[in-house]
Amino acid sequence: MFFAFFILSSIYISKVNGWGVTGHALVAKLAQTMLTKESEKFVRNYLPWYTIGNLSMLASWPDIIVSPNTNPIDYLNWLWSRELHYVNVPDWTCNYDRNRDCNWTSRQRCVDGAIQNYTKQLADINQDNIQRQEALKFLVHFIGDIHQPLHAGFVGDKGGNLIRGNFFDKPTNLHALWDQLMIERRILLDFQNDENKYYDYLFNLLQTTYAHNISQWSKCPSDEESHYVACSTVWINENIELNCAYIYRDEDNKPMNISYEFRLGETYYNTRIGILEQRLIQGSVRLSGVINKIVKLQKHEHHRKKNNDYSFVSYVILFVENLINNY
Numbered sequence: 001m002f003f004a005f006f007i008l009s010s011i012y013i014s015k016v017n018g019w020g021v022t023g024h025a026l027v028a029k030l031a032q033t034m035l036t037k038e039s040e041k042f043v044r045n046y047l048p049w050y051t052i053g054n055l056s057m058l059a060s061w062p063d064i065i066v067s068p069n070t071n072p073i074d075y076l077n078w079l080w081s082r083e084l085h086y087v088n089v090p091d092w093t094c095n096y097d098r099n100r101d102c103n104w105t106s107r108q109r110c111v112d113g114a115i116q117n118y119t120k121q122l123a124d125i126n127q128d129n130i131q132r133q134e135a136l137k138f139l140v141h142f143i144g145d146i147h148q149p150l151h152a153g154f155v156g157d158k159g160g161n162l163i164r165g166n167f168f169d170k171p172t173n174l175h176a177l178w179d180q181l182m183i184e185r186r187i188l189l190d191f192q193n194d195e196n197k198y199y200d201y202l203f204n205l206l207q208t209t210y211a212h213n214i215s216q217w218s219k220c221p222s223d224e225e226s227h228y229v230a231c232s233t234v235w236i237n238e239n240i241e242l243n244c245a246y247i248y249r250d251e252d253n254k255p256m257n258i259s260y261e262f263r264l265g266e267t268y269y270n271t272r273i274g275i276l277e278q279r280l281i282q283g284s285v286r287l288s289g290v291i292n293k294i295v296k297l298q299k300h301e302h303h304r305k306k307n308n309d310y311s312f313v314s315y316v317i318l319f320v321e322n323l324i325n326n327y
């Protein structure tokens, strides 16, 4: 009984964890370095005062509120948000279809719908501050989640949660391996278990190896995508391509599934850790891109409103002047 509960709760926790606390913090901290001055001001305005505008401090908030371990009394009130952390596609279907996978015409309750919805809320100057603060906190997290390939995994194995096996002889499941175990191993072996050293390394990668990719990663390739540059369907399709080619394949290139236990080690780790790091960096580029774009559009919107107000005031003055003159 206890064992069954343990398995269930570990599935439940890993299901919503996204990158795990470290991965989410890394994405947010990298994104912070690419914010414009105006965006820095904007996030400081919308995040609680104690964060001093640090996105990374609240990057795991949507995981914390929904877990009975970290929010034992209130988590039930947030259960509605659980399905917003991911999307699933039919097994070995190597593309994403909004209607099929996220019920686009009605509910849109998946990470794609969540990102579209919260970018709109954050950009809407008519929303109240509390709504916009919540939208920002969800967005920071979900743009991280959507770059973890198994957050767009196969439905039959619940994004890799039901595929079990061993990673360097440690029992785990495929989803947890991508959420946490690979990052933990990397930091432990190559960065003296120091997350800050790993952050410095990724920051350097962003500025060197990936510097020429930033502008392309910051854009939506087609006009159909959101004008807030939140091209979530593109990001999901990137995951699915990776899933079919690498993530769901073992060291002999054999597809992994729920019916056999995987044994993964050096080969899988060495050939996939670069993919994982690129996804963290892409997540940060997209997150900063979306915030910068929203702040820019909002500035235009304020200008427009101000100009309209001015033209209204000058219209009233003219009208009154006319009245006086005629009188």
Ligand SMILES: [Zn+2]
Pocket (backbone or CB within 6 Å): 016, 017, 018, 019, 062, 063, 085, 141, 145
């Ligand atoms: Zn999540």
